[in-house]
Amino acid sequence: MATSTNQWSPGWTTKAPEQGDLVLALSGSGVFKPEDGWLHALEAIPGNPDTAGFVSLGSVNGRPVFVTQVPESLVADRDVVPLRDALMVISDVPAAMLSTGFQVWQWFQDHQYCGRCGGGTGFHPRERARWCSNCSIPWYPRLAPCVIVVIRKQNRYLLAKSSRVKRHFYSLIAGFVEPGESLEAAVAREVKEETGLDITNIQYQASEPWPFPHQLMAGFFADYAGGELVLQEDELADAGWFLPGSRPPVPPDTTISGRLIRDMEIRIAGGGRGL
Template sequence: MAVWTPGWSEKPPEAGDGLVLARGQTVIRAADGWIHDATSPEAPLAGEEPVFLGHLDGRRIFVALAGKTGEDRTCGLREALFSVDEAQASLLSTASQVLQWQRDHRFCGRCGNPTRMHDRERAKWCDHCHIPFYPRLAPCVIVLIRDGDRLFLARSSRHTHGFYSLIAGFIEPGESAEEAVQREVMEETGLKVTNIRYQASQPWPFPHQLMLGYFADYDGGDLQLQADELATADWFAPDQLPPVPPGYTIAGRLIERALAEGRSRS
């Protein structure tokens, strides 16, 4: 099983190092996957210096903005994540978020002067204001609602992958994660929940979320879907589930955990 370890380094790419090439929410295929030779003259760079990400099975991996490539070599990030193992998915997720941060913070948000890479950590530094700009993380909640053995699953009105997934949303300023769970569920479904309990977390690169996963119990209310968020939703028995996200996603992990708990009780 591959092992991915994020990290920081100021040392530039050398022979044998790997490189992820991305552009927006797409990644560029290599000859045998997603890792290019970091020092190959054939790697289609856009002129910006690669940024170190970490180690995959001991190999140093960088990310850089991709230059021009044929359409047959590009792949949507979400599709790529669904086609690889957990370690490579974490690598691609990290690559997308670091590249987005690098391009969003080329200039200081306070004075407008160009920033540079920090000497000792992953941050952009403004020499004029003496402030660092770290990669952005947006905390979100995602919740599996249960009513006995039944699971509440919903299909997004914005995505075309067809999975039935969980209710999720961003945490607002001044709000706890548990309060965000209650608010998001009420806004999107009209349902009330109780017994909210934390389960797990996962970074998610669309574009830079940190997903906090919860279980919650149904506590009343009639189903009223927020149409711009959800196309359809329903309660499902464990043996009658619709297509759900893969197990390496936090939604998939929460569903699998709920199903395992149900089997252990029966």
């Protein structure tokens, strides 16, 4: 069934799905995708899963949307699109809906039991939370704040290749925010740890949810302030300073890293001195 996801609205309800409702079906680390869209009708989900295994996501054109997991044994490999491929390769992907769906499903799986007493949890009656009636505490979806940064040195900017990711992209320095840190302090620390460089003029640009599994990426620009490149080998395989128009492959504009790189190239090409 072809269903446009342009009018997707995030939301939450405790009601179980009914005939006619729509489903984002996950399988393993990918999306079980219909041939003509991203959402299935409830009755088209393989295996007739128990409706207790569905979680509310919101609505599309007024029709309720839920997320569930389909066992890999019921899904042919050709029908599953890995989430990372969906977000980084497919141009018309409903990125916000997929990101929300994976993060909400991860939360649903991780908090079926109370982290304090070990008892079973149920849905909170008013909020997107799992509720432990024994401890009277809610368990909300987790968010892990991260930072990602483009560093400019005169008319060049820094790109790095991860030592962990197999893709041939070069991307940006990024990392998790530590307890007690500001976002700007996390940017400076991550850059120093991974590259040996000092930076200044750290300025926030944009943010993006990143469902691997539940990050919130905060993007920054910064200026080089000193130091020589000394790579943290367990994080980076390579890094260097590149001119706009003369660089290795980078992530697409569907990602925050791709958009930050594009915006920095525009600024450098425009000859602007400040960020």
